[in-house]
Amino acid sequence: xxxxxxxxxxxxxxxxxxxxxxxxxxxxxxxxxxxxxxxxxxxxxxxxxxxxxxxxxxxxxxxxxxxxxxxxxxxxxxxxxxxxxxxxxxxxxxxxxxxxxxxxxxxxxxxxxxxxxxxxxxxxxxxxxxxxxxxxxxxxxxxxxxxxxxxxxxxxxxxxxxxxxxxxxxxxxxxxxxxxxxxxxxxxxxxxxxxxxxxxxxxxxxxxxxxxxxxxxxxxxxxxxxxxxxxxxxxxxxxxxxxxxxxxxxxx
Amino acid sequence: xxxxxxxxxxxxxxxxxxxxxxxxxxxxxxxxxxxxxxxxxxxxxxxxxxxxxxxxxxxxxxxxxxxxxxxxxxxxxxxxxxxxxxxxxxxxxxxxxxxxxxxxxxxxxxxxxxxxxxxxxxxxxxxxxxxxxxxxxxxxxxxxxxxxxxxxxxxxxxxxxxxxxxxxxxxxxxxxxxxxxxxxxxxxxxxxxxxxxxxxxxx
Amino acid sequence: xxxxxxxxxxxxxxxxxxxxxxxxxxxxxxxxxxxxxxxxxxxxxxxxxxxxxxxxxxxxxxxxxxxxxxxxxxxxxxxxxxxxxxxxxxxxxxxxxxxxxxxxxxxxxxxxxxxxxxxxxxxxxxxxxxxxxxxxxxxxxxxxxxxxxxxxxxxxxxxxxxxxxxxxxxxxxxxxxxxxxxxxxxxxxxxxxxxxxxxxxxxxxxxxxxxxxxxxxxxxxxxxxxxxxxxxxxxxxxxxxxxxxxxxxxxxxxxxxxxxxxxxxxxxxxxxxxxxxxxxxxxxxxxxxxxxxxxxxxxxxxxxxxxxxxxxxxxxxxx
Numbered sequence: 001x002x003x004x005x006x007x008x009x010x011x012x013x014x015x016x017x018x019x020x021x022x023x024x025x026x027x028x029x030x031x032x033x034x035x036x037x038x039x040x041x042x043x044x045x046x047x048x049x050x051x052x053x054x055x056x057x058x059x060x061x062x063x064x065x066x067x068x069x070x071x072x073x074x075x076x077x078x079x080x081x082x083x084x085x086x087x088x089x090x091x092x093x094x095x096x097x098x099x100x101x102x103x104x105x106x107x108x109x110x111x112x113x114x115x116x117x118x119x120x121x122x123x124x125x126x127x128x129x130x131x132x133x134x135x136x137x138x139x140x141x142x143x144x145x146x147x148x149x150x151x152x153x154x155x156x157x158x159x160x161x162x163x164x165x166x167x168x169x170x171x172x173x174x175x176x177x178x179x180x181x182x183x184x185x186x187x188x189x190x191x192x193x194x195x196x197x198x199x200x201x202x203x204x205x206x207x208x209x210x211x212x213x214x215x216x217x218x219x220x221x222x223x224x225x226x227x228x229x230x231x232x233x234x235x236x237x238x239x240x241x242x243x244x245x246x247x248x249x250x251x252x
Numbered sequence: 253x254x255x256x257x258x259x260x261x262x263x264x265x266x267x268x269x270x271x272x273x274x275x276x277x278x279x280x281x282x283x284x285x286x287x288x289x290x291x292x293x294x295x296x297x298x299x300x301x302x303x304x305x306x307x308x309x310x311x312x313x314x315x316x317x318x319x320x321x322x323x324x325x326x327x328x329x330x331x332x333x334x335x336x337x338x339x340x341x342x343x344x345x346x347x348x349x350x351x352x353x354x355x356x357x358x359x360x361x362x363x364x365x366x367x368x369x370x371x372x373x374x375x376x377x378x379x380x381x382x383x384x385x386x387x388x389x390x391x392x393x394x395x396x397x398x399x400x401x402x403x404x405x406x407x408x409x410x411x412x413x414x415x416x417x418x419x420x421x422x423x424x425x426x427x428x429x430x431x432x433x434x435x436x437x438x439x440x441x442x443x444x445x446x447x448x449x450x451x452x453x454x455x
Numbered sequence: 456x457x458x459x460x461x462x463x464x465x466x467x468x469x470x471x472x473x474x475x476x477x478x479x480x481x482x483x484x485x486x487x488x489x490x491x492x493x494x495x496x497x498x499x500x501x502x503x504x505x506x507x508x509x510x511x512x513x514x515x516x517x518x519x520x521x522x523x524x525x526x527x528x529x530x531x532x533x534x535x536x537x538x539x540x541x542x543x544x545x546x547x548x549x550x551x552x553x554x555x556x557x558x559x560x561x562x563x564x565x566x567x568x569x570x571x572x573x574x575x576x577x578x579x580x581x582x583x584x585x586x587x588x589x590x591x592x593x594x595x596x597x598x599x600x601x602x603x604x605x606x607x608x609x610x611x612x613x614x615x616x617x618x619x620x621x622x623x624x625x626x627x628x629x630x631x632x633x634x635x636x637x638x639x640x641x642x643x644x645x646x647x648x649x650x651x652x653x654x655x656x657x658x659x660x661x662x663x664x665x666x667x668x669x670x671x672x673x674x675x676x677x678x679x680x681x682x683x684x685x686x687x688x689x690x691x692x693x694x695x696x697x698x699x700x701x702x703x704x705x706x707x708x709x710x711x712x713x714x715x716x717x718x719x720x721x722x723x724x725x726x727x728x729x730x731x732x733x734x735x736x737x738x739x740x741x742x743x744x745x746x747x748x749x750x751x752x753x754x755x756x757x758x759x760x761x762x763x764x765x766x767x768x769x770x771x772x773x774x
Binding site: 280281284285287288289322327329330332333336337339340346349350351352353354356357358361362364365370373383385386388389390391392393394395396397399400401404424425427428429431432433434435436438439441442443445446449454455 | 456457458459460461462465468483486487492493495496497498499500501502503504506507508510511513523532540541544545547548550551552553554557558559616620621622623626627630631634644645648649650651652653655656657660
């Protein structure tokens with residue numbers, strides 16, 4: 001049973017923009033997959049299908065299966081517990097007045113007792129390196145800290161699958177390195193939509209290239225990223241890290 | 253992040269800050285009730301309240317200058333009404349009454365809001381059974397005010413760097429466009445927030 | 456127009472608080488039954504938006520600046536009950552965080568700016584827009600409704616101050632309401648311009664209010680009646696006792712019918728200075744009322760011209 005399975009997924013926006021066209025893929029438990037492609041390829045749209053945000057009205061014919069379970073109206077709640085989705089803008093995702101309240105949001109929605117919520121929140125904050133930040137207000141956080149709060153808010157429900165949309169956007173190099181080691185320490189299945197090809201090199205064994213709503217390549221990350229022709233053809237380029245030897249060793 | 257003007261002193265440390273929010277709010281309410289209901293003729297509560305307020309301000313570590321500045325900024329409304337109240341028999345008393353009462357009440361409210369984190373104020377409202385829908389709105393509003401102020405400042409700067417005309421109808425037009433843009437971005441952000449809330453199990 | 460503490464007497468505080476609780480409570484109940492969860496973040500952000508928009512200074516000739524109230528703006532964009540909640544939330548936060556408006560006066564401020572301005576302006580817009588088909592016409596209606604909402608709130612505020620014995624009506628009416636007849640023009644202008652800016656990029660958003668029953672499905676009549684009653688009670692308590700004294704024509708008509716107009720002239724609960732007229736200022740009220748009528752016509756005219764400038768004719772637009 002695959003962790004994530006898409007069967008000929010098609011999706012168009014209300015203004016008839018075709019976003020995804022016949023997308024099929026299979027991701028096994030524990031895999032780390034980088035989803036890359038030019039702007040407008042449909043990466044965010046694809047991720048939003050993984051926990052039922054899209055389509056807005058689930059149709060009778062599900063094309064997305066999470067751990068074998070098709071995403072339907074009745075399975076939404078369960079799916080959302082299993083799949084943690086990280087959106088592009090942390091400000092959209094941290095919507096409570098304090099860090100604690102925000103991380104506690106998920107567990108509270110699933111009806112856990114306040115004592116258990118407390119333990120889970122503390123644990124999640126420690127995991128992302130924000131111990132003691134409970135009472136802080138979101139607008140006092142740096143970009144990296146916001147990103148980590150968002151992650152804590154997802155990890156707190158112990159999802160089996162992480163779907164991340166541009167997790168390193170707006171982070172400085174130190175923030176990126178911290179995020180990378182944090183993600184490495186989480187054993188969940190990961191699918192990461194990103195422009196940050198160095199992140200893909202550092203974290204993902206497998207890469208999928210999406211362009212104009214269709215999968216154009218799917219295979220080992222190193223092979224795909226080293227294929228200069230393929231990369232250029234789809235608005236990407238071969239990451240520098242694969243072009244030159246890094247002074248601190250090839251892969252950080 | 254220079255919008256701390258909204259939330260500058262509420263997280264300092266002082267004996268006043270450490271008091272429970274419910275106590276502060278209840279005390280403030282009682283104080284304001286006394287000030288508002290007591291007629292000015294019964295003079296004695298007023299200096300007592302004033303003295304207490306000054307004492308608490310001193311203990312709170314919030315700079316007195318902050319209160320002074322706020323009190324000196326007289327709203328046009330207050331000026332007009334105070335002047336208008338003079339035009340009646342006993343008007344002097346009425347005018348003095350409204351000025352003294354509003355000053356004392358204003359200081360009381362500012363004292364509470366600047367020695368108590370906003371989330372604690374919300375917590376008290378929750379405990380007195382304010383409708384949850386209302387509380388959610390207040391919390392969301394507070395959370396995103398800062399984000400919107402940032403966005404607006406960015407838009408203003410962008411406009412300024414492209415505009416040569418800064419007076420007359422031109423500026424009304426550009427301010428309105430900015431406000432319109434702000435609303436659009438707010439609705440789009442609200443959609444994304446809704447998606448994020450749903451993704452984390454909200455119903 | 457935020458009334459601080461100490462300006463209103465006890466009976467006014469009690470009356471306005473009761474009316475506000477009823478109005479806001481009603482709006483909450485209405486939305487609970489028909490709200491989609493999607494609206495919650497929208498309303499929260501709308502409240503943040505209004506808060507920020509109210510902070511903006513619009514330069515007015517002579518070094519002063521005007522501010523947006525936004526009640527009609529929100530009502531047209533989100534719906535009247537939604538707007539009541541949004542405006543109330545803004546007023547509450549302004550009160551508690553900034554002491555912008557008194558704590559005990561919150562009832563009055565919410566009633567004036569959150570309920571009366573919103574509903575009065577919105578219903579007027581719907582009424583005026585009823586026979587209008589063109590988009591330009593609708594903008595004229597909105598601008599006029601926005602002006603009206605400001606004036607209406609000011610009139611009620613004046614009444615509350617008079618009822619409290621703070622400022623006699625004959626002084627307050629020309630001062631407060633007179634000034635707001637002018638300030639309302641700014642509100643009309645800003646509301647129309649902002650709506651036009653939104654309409655230019657996202658015309659569909661102007662039907663959000665429609666979706667909640669504004670243009671389309673019939674809102675239950677009961678709702679309108681209840682909201683209407685709130686407005687009428689407020690006006691009867693705070694405005695009628697004072698306003699009914701100056702139209703001589705009305706009194707003549709009343710006595711011709713055999714109705715004792717003196718009954719109308721006495722406020723429901725007498726306030727000490729209700730009958731007081733500052734000598735020489737009495738006629739100012741009449742002048743202000745006239746100015747109000749002239750102002751209304753002017754604003755209608757200005758809105759018309761404005762709509763011309765701001766909305767391009769359908770055939771001019773490149774589709």
